Amino acid sequence: MTVGPLDDRAIGTSILPADAYTDPAVFAAERGAIFERRWVWAGFTHWVSAPGSSHPVTVAGRPLLITRGLDGVLRVFHNICRHRGMVLSEEPSTRKRLRCPYHYWTYDVDGGLCGTPYWDRSKGSAPDEATRDALALLPVTHAEWAGMVLVSLGEPGRPLGEALAPLRERWAPVDLERLHLAAEDTYEIAANWKLVVENFLDFYHLPFVHPQVGPAAAALDIDDVMLADDILGGCYPRGAAGKAAKTSSPLPMFGDVPAALRDRQDIFCVFPNALVFLEADWFQVIGFEPVAADRTVEHMAVFVDRTAAGPEFEDARKALSAVLFEVNDQDVPILERLQRGRSSPAADRNHLLPHWDQITARFQVLVASALEGVDE
Template sequence: MKIDVKNIDVEQTQQHGLPPEVFKATEIFDKECDAVFRQGWVSLASAQQLPEVGDMLPVKIGNASLLIMRGADDTIGVFHNICRHKAAPLVDSACRKRVLVCPYHRWAYNLDGSLRAAPKYYGDSEQPMSAQDKADKGLLPVRSAVWWDTIFVNLSGDAEPFEEFIRPLDQLLEGYDSDGLRMISTTEYQSSANWKLAVDNFLDGYHVPFVHSQAVTLDSVMNQEDLFLSDNIAGLRLPTGASDKPAKTDKPLPHFRHLTEENVGTQQWFGIFPNTLLFVDPVWVQLIIVRPEAPTAASETLTIYAANPESMADEFAPQREALSAALNEVNQQDIELLDKLQFTRTAPEASQGHLVQAWDQVNVRFHQMWLQKMQAAEG
């Protein structure tokens, strides 16, 4: 069944969620790639995945192929992962290089994206390529920003300044010292579910004590608070989410530096539309970046951080390993659930579901964010 997003009724989505077709239709996915993933600020990776000068990481998101590089000045740059000659892909996997050479015709690029050389550019002449001819043939740059170690890009180049986009969340988290984040692990996941189901599930606190009963009890989520920060950011807070859980070790990881007493026991998690999922605990942070690949395929990068640099000491190695194992277990449970949900959520009968006022309002907000972007693109 073909669906026109202009005809999706907002009130119906508040009661029943988005129509089943939007989780499987190819035409919807194609529109999303442009209306959602090219227009706003989307996340690609963690900056700590590229620790050294010359580190390169190719990332595909929607219909864009991108390349992240740490430049000679130690800053992160993002470019389209295509050679300026005949658009050949430049990098297939993570690597470290001082000069980037296209495998097709050996055009070479510097770490700032500028063209370094093109062999035999003038044919038989031994004359080196002139600076003038090189000037307009560098890699195509992508507008980017790094916040909380997360690399964001705006492919269209005309979204609001990133500082304005992220300000509501940045202000909410101003008591957390994100400069102290240290990566513990990063894990790649593959899902056969639509990307929106992954985001929707992350913003669903209702399922947590049932699907992840090894980690959370029902009582611990009963004081859940909804957080609506902007047209692009929503989340949830458990004021005692960390403090009401029994300690699993007599030497827990240290919490964020300079953390206020108010936040020592608080857990908060956020969806930054469209694909950035951030969980903030007093002693650890979890970042999930969801990348759509097809209507029924998405990849996820799960990165786990210690909130305090002191947590990286050898004495805390067992605690770090246990934390990583526990959070990856939770995500694997979600992946298995999503792969099954993809089939039932796209059945016609799924349109008769009923969202719950007490638990599903953040999900409703996510649906509205998606619908607003898609309908705006239709004009």
């Protein structure tokens, strides 16, 4: 649905005060009210592409572990040894077993407990089968979609498929099972996570910060779109901003994409921390971890169709990735200056524009609504 005009709450004022971007207490409240209660991006499936691999991640400050069992199944666990609660793994691994460095308890990548030295103080002793099963790694509710791993730390309000239904329906003609990783990078940004989202959804800045995407007229060609309260962004129906990311050697599309969608660009935030960018022949994801009130770690990945994995498309993949990474590089200093600006109480008087800031306002309302009643 197309977004309507801003209401009186949003025009000429700040929906979120300046200290919402700087106060550690607000940051802690957001972790509890948002990142512990919703489906959130946790990582990429290609991080554990090989059976027997594992990759530690952090969600809402909690250490988690993404694994790929020898059976090929992706699983997510709390990254905590069941004996004394030590973080089990701190580096990606391709070992089939994970060993706690404290007392050498050992786990299979499917979470099963398989080693407990001197269990009853005698050599070779071990717990009985029921105890062993009870002390397996604790699982985390998770799901996979479009190369991403999403988790729910609490009881999810609805299945991920239902939450993503509007976006999956919109993208139904695009076969996201065909994804092949072209490139990825990590960014450590001295800015609040909300500014990362707001900047991603701010199309007004494109011609000024990213001149390679085209003149100001290109930014006028975007339609604000809300597919649901928590899937919001914009669409270039004619791919105006995508011209800079086109390559001299065209890339294959994701399956049989209808002609009407072949020049369209979709840019969405899947609230709270998956920023997705789709054209018919490439897909970009920025998944991020809020680390502190003034620090965010971004993980950016660029995907192409699996038929573009060969050497004949290497130059095209590199050219595409270079353009997309350049755009993100240009945003980093902007985000950090925005963060420094939030240290001023004058930032409470930011003036949202009805013709440009509808999506920003909707995002801020979404955050504010999640925090309502937290302190009550």
